[in-house]
Amino acid sequence: MMKDALISAALDARANAYAPYSRFHVGAALRCEGVIYSGCNVENAAYPQGSCAEAGAISAMILAGGRQIDAIVIVGGGEAACTPCGGCRQRLREFSSSAMPVTMVNAQGTVLLETTLGDLLPWSFGPENLA
């Protein structure tokens, strides 16, 4: 499956973001076994209860029975790459290898940064550490 499909799914997800407080709309789309799952940020009047786009995409994957993230695309606003927050790096870590590609695009779908989960979260703690 082409990365273009992930990019367009992330852009579509961003269009549904609920972010009236920060006004920072985010979309994320991940691929798991050839299927795309997406999510958007969902803020809340009680600010800490808001959730990130990546968390929504992971929830959609888990609900469908998926467990392995093969790639993810994240889109925020502006020209600074919307890299996943620390908490979401750990959420992604649960279901990804260190080589998992993480691509940030702008609102037009142009790639701003391509990296890996391992680069974003080195020396991470994951399921194997509990084995």
Ligand code: THU
């Ligand atoms: N946000 C995400 O959804 N994903 C990210 O990778 C970074 C930040 C959201 C959280 C909040 O709703 C808004 O962006 C501003 O921080």
